[in-house]
Amino acid sequence: MPDHSAKGIYMITLYHYWRSSCSYRVRWALHHKKIPFTSVKVDLLKGESRKEPFISINPLGMIPALKFSNGNILCDSWAILEYLEECYPQNPLLPRSSIDRATVRRLAQMIHSFTQPLGNLRVQSYVNSQGMDGLAFAKHWMIEGLGALEKSLQKTAGTYCYGAQLSLADICLIPQMYNAVRFQVDTRSFSTIERIYQNCLILPACVAASPEKNQ
Amino acid sequence: MPDHSAKGIYMITLYHYWRSSCSYRVRWALHHKKIPFTSVKVDLLKGESRKEPFISINPLGMIPALKFSNGNILCDSWAILEYLEECYPQNPLLPRSSIDRATVRRLAQMIHSFTQPLGNLRVQSYVNSQGMDGLAFAKHWMIEGLGALEKSLQKTAGTYCYGAQLSLADICLIPQMYNAVRFQVDTRSFSTIERIYQNCLILPACVAASPEKNQ
Numbered sequence: 001m002p003d004h005s006a007k008g009i010y011m012i013t014l015y016h017y018w019r020s021s022c023s024y025r026v027r028w029a030l031h032h033k034k035i036p037f038t039s040v041k042v043d044l045l046k047g048e049s050r051k052e053p054f055i056s057i058n059p060l061g062m063i064p065a066l067k068f069s070n071g072n073i074l075c076d077s078w079a080i081l082e083y084l085e086e087c088y089p090q091n092p093l094l095p096r097s098s099i100d101r102a103t104v105r106r107l108a109q110m111i112h113s114f115t116q117p118l119g120n121l122r123v124q125s126y127v128n129s130q131g132m133d134g135l136a137f138a139k140h141w142m143i144e145g146l147g148a149l150e151k152s153l154q155k156t157a158g159t160y161c162y163g164a165q166l167s168l169a170d171i172c173l174i175p176q177m178y179n180a181v182r183f184q185v186d187t188r189s190f191s192t193i194e195r196i197y198q199n200c201l202i203l204p205a206c207v208a209a210s211p212e213k214n215q
Numbered sequence: 216m217p218d219h220s221a222k223g224i225y226m227i228t229l230y231h232y233w234r235s236s237c238s239y240r241v242r243w244a245l246h247h248k249k250i251p252f253t254s255v256k257v258d259l260l261k262g263e264s265r266k267e268p269f270i271s272i273n274p275l276g277m278i279p280a281l282k283f284s285n286g287n288i289l290c291d292s293w294a295i296l297e298y299l300e301e302c303y304p305q306n307p308l309l310p311r312s313s314i315d316r317a318t319v320r321r322l323a324q325m326i327h328s329f330t331q332p333l334g335n336l337r338v339q340s341y342v343n344s345q346g347m348d349g350l351a352f353a354k355h356w357m358i359e360g361l362g363a364l365e366k367s368l369q370k371t372a373g374t375y376c377y378g379a380q381l382s383l384a385d386i387c388l389i390p391q392m393y394n395a396v397r398f399q400v401d402t403r404s405f406s407t408i409e410r411i412y413q414n415c416l417i418l419p420a421c422v423a424a425s426p427e428k429n430q
Contacts, residue, residue: 060363072314078328079320086313098301099287105294113293117332126355130347140341148275 010068012037015057017044018214021116021175022077023064027209028171029081033088037066039214044121078112081168093168104162107152107169111176115145119179135183142180149173150190157192159199166203174200178211225283227252230272232259233429236331236390237292238279242424243386244296248303252281254429259336293327296383308383319377322367322384326391330360334394350398357395364388365405372407374414381418389415393426 014030014037016023030037042048042063050061058065058075066074074080085094094101117123118141124134156162161169177197180187187194200206207213229245229252231238245252257263257278265276273280273290281289289295300309309316332338333356339349371377376384392412395402402409415421422428 059366074314074317074321076321076324076328078324079317082320083313083317086316098298099289101301102289102294102298105297106289106291109291109293113291113328113332117328118338123333130352132345132347137345151274 010070010072012069013040013067014038015040015042015054015063015065015067016214017042017049017063018211020044020063021179023214024175024178024209024211025077025171026064026066026080026084027214028174028206029084029093031205031208032093032166032171032203033084033091035084035088041214081171085168093166093171095162095165095167100162103156104167104169107149107156107161108167108172110145110149110152111169111172114148115141115176116172118145139183139185142176142183142185146176146180146185146187146190146193150193153192153196157196160196166200170196170200173197174206225285225287227284228255228282229253230255230257230269230278230280230282231429232257232264232278233426235259235278236394238429239390239393239424239426240292240386241279241281241295241299242429243389243421244299244308246420246423247308247381247386247418248299248306250299250303256429296386300383308381308386310377310380310382315377318371319382319384322364322371322376323382323387325360325364325367326384326387329363330356330391331387333360354398354400357391357398357400361391361395361400361402361405361408365408368407368411372411375411381415385411385415388412389421 012030012035014023014026016027016039018041042054044063048054049058049063054063054065055061057067057073060075062075064075064077064080066080074083081093085092094104119138124138127134127137153161158164160166161173173193174197177187177193227245227250229238229241231242231254233256257269259278263269264273264278269278269280270276272282272288275290277290279290279292279295281295283289289298296308300307309319334353339353342349342352368376373379375381376388388408389412392402392408
């Protein structure tokens with residue numbers, strides 16, 4: 001199933017923005033799997049994602065994107081994470097059995113498709129344009145999403161979201177928690193998430209991927 | 216990687232609602248792969264997803280959910296779709312090569328994590344509660360999401376989203392288009408999507424999974 005890029009023949013370039021939670025996810029997976037990559041920063045606040053040269057990489061103007069030296073381009077953080085898992089199986093981020101993989105994907109999707117989409121800059125901006133408070137809207141859905149995840153984690157969590165194994169669930173959760181903390185969302189009632197957050201923040205690959213190290 | 220459920224030992228029960236686009240996706244994948252299942256209807260409008268007996272199946276009150284006769288329960292339509300693909304490889308909904316799989320997942324995610332999360336009943340209801348028009352909000356993001364997908368499909372589409380092969384991208388797109396048509400979103404400028412929609416609506420598994428056949 002892995003294609004040529006799995007053989008390490010092709011160099012990888014990551015297009016990303018330091019504060020984008022989806023960029024943080026991909027940076028972390030790359031560092032965790034010890035996959036070498038070149039970094040190209042795309043400043044969302046300067047509108048660089050919607051201009052050349054990035055718009056030729058992803059005409060939709062969305063980051064992150066991975067470009068391989070053979071010209072292949074991957075977009076969408078979820079598609080990229082699954083691709084990295086398939087092609088670079090070292091330091092896996094999904095368990096082996098399908099039922100366990102389904103659990104990890106379910107936990108990860110509670111951030112990826114339930115929380116993040118309702119709080120990103122694009123949505124905040126639109127909500128603001130409609131006379132509502134975009135940041136309050138984002139915070140409402142962070143509390144909803146993290147609250148739902150906290151409930152689910154009671155059955156699955158150990159050191160990390162899924163027992164003792166770091167997984168795609170953590171890769172999605174921690175960047176979202178970073179935003180929640182930054183936006184002063186009251187996360188004190190999410191004690192399991194708080195514990196996992198602290199456990200992850202000390203991992204070298206998470207540190208290397210953090211916004212502060214990628215400004 | 217497939218676990219015991221892949222051996223067809225366990226019976227499957229699907230908990231779903233006829234008009235839920237995420238339920239429609241899972242019904243379609245089950246029919247497409249010819250996986251037998253028992254159907255249990257959960258009426259969202261009557262609040263049945265938040266009461267017993269369903270709340271014991273998924274404490275978060277979200278459909279769809281799959282229950283196996285060994286007690287295993289899967290939630291989240293994306294996690295379920297990936298699980299079915301891993302354990303029931305017949306009539307595949309992902310291509311073989313990882314780079315192609317990444318493309319299909321990217322297209323599917325444009326619905327799953329970019330469009331659907333911003334227009335579901337829960338979000339519409341919250342937007343209404345804030346004095347905005349929830350349906351108008353949902354329609355705005357349907358136009359944004361379908362428009363972005365239409366652009367991406369120019370490079371990938373054939374009979375279906377990804378060339379001649381039915382894939383998870385179609386499985387996610389068609390239920391979303393069903394909602395767009397129902398909500399009278401003007402989809403005339405999305406000619407590639409319109410064509411794929413018509414090509415899919417005549418497929419027996421899509422017909423069997425349709426809202427009308429599952430009321």
